[in-house]
Amino acid sequence: MQKNESIHMKKHLLFALFCLLTLTLQANERLNFRTFDVKSGIADNYVQSILCDKYGFMWFSTLNGLSRYDGYQFKTYTTTQLGSYNNDIEFTAEDASGTIWIKTPKSYYFYNREKDEIDDHITPILEQFGIYGTPDNLYIDKDLNLWCTVNSTLYYYVFKQKELYTLSLPQNCQVLQIDCYQSSAYVLLSDSYIYHVDWRAQSLCKEVQIILPLGWKQRMYIDTFSRLWLYVPHTKGVCCYDPNVKEWFSFPGEKEIANELITAVIDDGKGNIWIGTDNKGIYISYHQDGKGYERLSKEVDNPFSLPNNHICCFYKDHSDIMWVGTSKLGATFTSLHNVTFETCRLPQQEDVSCIVEDKNENLWLGFDGEGLAYYDRKNNNYTFISKKKDPIPSDIIVCSYKDSKGRLWFGSYGNGAFYEQNGKFSKVATAYEQKYSIDYVRCITEDKYGNIWLGTIMNGIYCLDNSGNITPYTMEKTGMLTNSITTFSCADGINLYIGTSSGLYCMNTATKEISHLKDNNSTSNLFEKVHINCIYQDTRGLLWIGTRTGIDAYNKNTKERIHLSTQNGLSHDYIRAITEDKEKNIWVTTDHGVTNIIATNSPEPSSKFLCYPYFEEDGIGNMAFNNHSITCTQQGEILMGGSGGYLRINPRFINYRHKSHPVIYTSLYLANQRMEVGSKNSNGRILLNKNIQLLNEITMDYSDSNFALEVSSMDYNSLHKLQYAYRLNKDEEWVKLEGNRIYFNKLSPGTYQLEVKVYENNNNYKNSKASSLTIHVLPPFWLSVPAYICYVLLIASFIIFFFLKMKRKHIRNLNQQKREMEIVQQHEMDEAKMRFFTNVSHDLRTPLSLIIIPLEKLLASNLEKGVREELELIHRNSETLLNEVNQLLDFRKLDQQKTQLMLSYGNLSDFIKEVCVSFIPQATKKGINIRLHISETKMDMDFDRNKIQRILLNLLSNAVKYNYDDGEVIVSLNKISVNGTENVQIQVADTGIGIKDENKDKIFDRFFQEQHSTTTYIGNGIGLHIVKEYVTMHHGTITVENHIPKGTIFTITIPITHNYAVNNEKQDEDDIQKETPEQVPNTTNVHKTSLLIVEDNDDFRNFLINCLKDTYQVFDASNGKEALGILAHQSIQIVISDVMMPEMDGMELCRKIKTDIRYSHIPVILLTARTADEHELSGLKEGADDYITKPFNLEILLLRIQKILKWTKNNHEKFKTIDISPSEITVSSLDEQLIEKAIRAVEENMDNSEFSVEELSSYVGMSRGHLYKKLIMITGKSPLEFMRILRIKRGKQLLEQSQLNVSQIAYQIGLSPKQFAKYFKDEFGYVPSEYIKNKDTD
DSSP: OOOHHHHHHHHHHHHHHHEEEEEEHHHHHHHOEEEEOOOGGOSSSSSEEEEEEETOEEEEETTEEEEEOSOOOEEEEGGGGTSSSOOOOOOOEEEEESSSEOOSOOEEEEEEEETEEEEOOHHHHHHTTOOOOOOEEEEETTTTTEEEETTTTEEETTTTTTEEEEEEEOOOOOOOEEEEEETTTEEEEETTTEEEEEEETEEEEEEEEOOOOOSOOOEEETTTTTOEEEOOOTTTTOOOEETTTEEEETTTTTTTTTSEEEOOOEEEESOOOOEEEEEEEEEEEOOOOOOEEEOOOOTTTTTTSSSSSSSEEEEEESSSSSEEEEEOEEEEEETTTTOOOOOEETTTOOOEEEEEEEETTTTTEEBBOOOOEEEEEEEEEEEOOTTTSSSSSSBBBEEEETTTSSSEEEEEESEEEEEEEEEEESOGGGGGGGTTTOBBEOOOOOOOOOOEEEEEESOOOEEEOOOEEEEOHHHHHHHSSOOOOEEEEETSEEEEEEEETHHHHHHHEETEEEEEETTTTTEEEEETTOOEEEEEETTSEEEEEEEETTEEEETTTTTEEEEEEGGTOOOOOSEEEEEEEESEEEEEEEEEEEEEEEOOOOOOOSEEEEEEEOGGGGTTTTOOHHHHEEEEEEOOOEEETTEEEEEEEGGOOOOOOOOOOOOOHHHHHHEEEOTTOOOOOEEEOOOOSOOOGGGGGEEEEEOOOOOEEEEEEOOTTTTTTOOEEEEETTTSSSSEEESEEEEEEOOEEEEEEEEEEEEOOOGGOOOOOOEEEEEEOOOOGGGGGGEEEEOOOEHHHHHHHHHOOOHHHHHHHHHHHHHHHHHHHHHHHHHHHHHHHHHHHHHHHEEEEEEEEHHHHHHOOOHHHHHHHHHHHHHHHHHHHHHHHHHHHHHHHHTTTTOOOOOOOEEHHHHHHHHHHHHHHHHHHHEEEEEEEEESSSSSSEOOOHHHHHHHHHHHHHHTTTEEEOOOEEEEEEEEEEEEEEEEEEEEEOSSSOOOOOTTTTTTTTTTTOOOOOOOOOOOOOOHHHHHHHHHHHHHHEEEOSSSSSSSSEEEEEEEOSSSSSSOOOHHHHHHHHSSSGSSSSSSSSSSEEEEEOOOOHHHHHHHHHHHHHHHSEEEESSSSHHHHHHSSSOOOOEEEEEOOOOHHHHHHHHHTTOOOTTTTEEEEEEEOOHHHHHHHHHHHHOEEEEESSSSOOHHHHHHHEEEEEHHHHHHHHHTTOOEEEEEEEESSSHHHHHHHHHHHHTTTTTOOOOHHHHHHHHHHHHHHHHHHHHHHHSSOOOHHHHOOOOHHHHHHHHOOOOOOOOHHHHHHHOOOHHHHHHHHHSSOOOSHHHHHHHHHH
């Protein structure tokens, strides 16, 4: 009996131990599941089969199609378009060649990866392996080799060896299941026997017979130990046969699942068998002895538990992720190496603000509002302690600490600190509450002397020694910037690290001295004005400082500081709490998840620590962590307090695996539309000719400006943590990508090498392999190769065309230049001729002057009648010759466009009459009668006398030359109105030979000459051209028409204007001509006027000397240079100079005279054969006082000389008047300035009787001799007389305007009264006193 009781007791103990072990395993190896359902994009929630292909895509066979998952998106493939009555997919499997086989209820298909579609043409694929016919069954074993049955033949194709094996099946037997592991193959046939396949003997060997319950289909599965698991889906029970020992195997949990409906069986790779049930979730039968089994099922309060208990299938991928297909909620998966977080919920669901473990390994939890909780590990129960029921001072617990004596210290918000010892709570510093404000305690620690340090929220630090005395340390005492203490750390017992809201400090607990943390690169205070959230000193001696911007690892020995943030892998930059596990790894809670920091041996500071973040998907859930609420228990568990409970994790079960993450290109998008294989863009071009996973390059059109590529690393367990980085060329920087889609917008034409890799912690890309894809962006048509060829051809054509054109142009230019050279040569010849004739004309005018002037002088004397007639004949022909010369000169001026219109106002009727009358004698000698018809005797208007005279003389001359004997010329003058404007019409009609009609338009062209047989006279062809140009200058017109019955009529029409006054120089000249030479006074008495004649023609110069020497003293010079020499030594009153002379011409001589103060007063008369008006203007501009054209009338020259002398004499008389302006008696600006300066000098020294001529000369800047000549010529007075007259003028003014007496006035003007009276009488004819009396009488 006792033995039975002992046995019974042992059973109970074993059962309790088994249960405890099971619970421990549940706590330590808790699995977190993540689920995909229809809402996530899967085709149907009923998942019958799962596959992971060689690219990493997950394939889910559902009742409504085949779904492919890349970690971000689902894509569904259907079979109805291939003739299937529905989209039910039973299973999918991939062989070693990468072909994915798909089974439906009626037939087999395969996935055509190149076309990215399901294909039903499986026969060609099987035939290339040597399998012919339609397969009845098709299997892919665990070695990824192909099994196939066709009729009664079993085919086995080994891809590695590329060999096909065949076996004949027993008659009337069907294959129910085939499986093979490491070349050990077993076949389950319909005869209830399991056969072992012996390929060497080409036979099937019976292994064992099994009676399976009736069901839809029998299944057989071979595990990693080559054990066979047999079951019928949706029926009860599963059995296991071990071929190695040839016996049935009893596994843990076999009895518990004996009545469960089994749906699937799989091995997790370690011999642990996962058994899926129809409604009870998953049973895991562990291979290890004594480990037993575990059941996984849906937990209502755990979002990371199995989502559904209705299991359909299993699949374990190469990343040790277990995929589970359900019949209600799609598919779910869990990592077999998952970091398992257990959420410990509390009944009150309060925030856990602090956690501390006592010496008995029991837990004390502090709540933010509900006091304390005591967790008894042995009894697995919680005891809650509150202020209402228990002796604790506050329910708001902020911090906790276990000291060296085993006491548990707690800090509260509002009621100070207290501690627990042996179940009793004691409040600290009750006697000091009124003296110190230590109610709000945020942190507690202990130094090596047993002193307890309390950090308060706003009142600094307090030290509680072993005697119970409290010493405050505030900012006033310590030099800290604030009294707001946030955290403590005193792991070595000496250095107390103090975290505040404004920085980090270190206090020596022995000396109580405060210091700052320094950096080895600078002397500045580290963490100055930084809010410190938490501090922790690890076993390596590193100080970990948590802030709101990340975490820093500070080595106090080397002064090295390493900063970590989200860029280095932290889950969030806001650090809440820090602790260290038994493996010396750091655990950090943040505002978004948990981070495990592991130290490495890397020499680079940025790689010394690796960060492994964990988020909601890793089992944390929606836990929000609190400050300082973290601890590492003696068992090595990490406990992290937060909202509603705390998390528990055992780091010993974490497998830190460094996996490479190859990146796969999954999709191409154009304008946000997914591009399928064979689909076309807007230009009709196919972008993807096959699946993008099979492409090394893609080609985009220039118009495809907005496209995108999707990528995936297929790391399903870590996709929520992974980020990608890409670059377009190897020399560019990596760009961090948000999400898994890379957008490209308006890439320039060219080739790009896109590289994408997984963005790893610490910004390190070295360990991650990049996936490359070449992107060709085609240029637009205008930048394409054909376009460039066209451009080259166009440019070449243009160059050729341009070359040919330039060649033709060059030839034309050569011809043109040749013609132009001929024209230029002809023009130069014409110009040479014209210059020759012009020069000859100029040269003729001087001899003509020597002929005409003496002739006129002779004709003016008393001559015999015969002699007079001969002289008149000579004079008449000389005038004709002169007229021809003038006409030639006029044409030359027109040709050089130097002719100007010189209008004057006058009576045109009288002028025409005068010209015609002067021509009558010449016409009468030829027997031509000239008649005048003038409608109005007075027709005043503006006209150029010289040019109108030329017009009439040319027309009259032609009318006489080309007339018949006894012919007639009629000149008529009429006033007409044209368009409301008054015009004068002059007509010259003759009865001559006339002009041919075809030549009427050419008659006014230069050098045009009409040939007539009736006359021998041939003109020069320039007369009518000059006529037309002169008429045009008057804004008039000239026409020619036939004079009926014979002859020609020239009609001139000129508009009448009245813009100029009647005054003109011709009138003055006429007046001068009316004067007789006898009127010139005889100045040959004492002092003759001296003239200087400058002429290079000796005959003409001698002729003028002879004509003038009787009246004037004449000096002569042959050129301007010689004339200047004479002026320097002789007193000359007038200079008469020719213009055209050698060495120095007349223009330059005139300019030098008028710009030299010594000679500027001398009048200059220019004589020239140049008749151009502009020549006359240029001469007058140079300062000439008169301008006479050769040949001239001698009497006119004499009168011009006399007029200048008379003007000089008048100036001398004017100088005697009281108020005379210097400009009225000078002929140049220099003379005017000289007189003004001389007058000013005399006026400034008016009362200075000693002012002399020498001083006056010095004042004006001239010698006494030159000043004498100057004043004599301008004023007629010597310098002494000039000063005396100015003094007398001033005296006369003073006599008229002042009340001074004669003596006073005399002294005021620099004279004695006697001198004043004498000079005044000489000047005015009476003495000053008489002048005053006469003025008073008036």
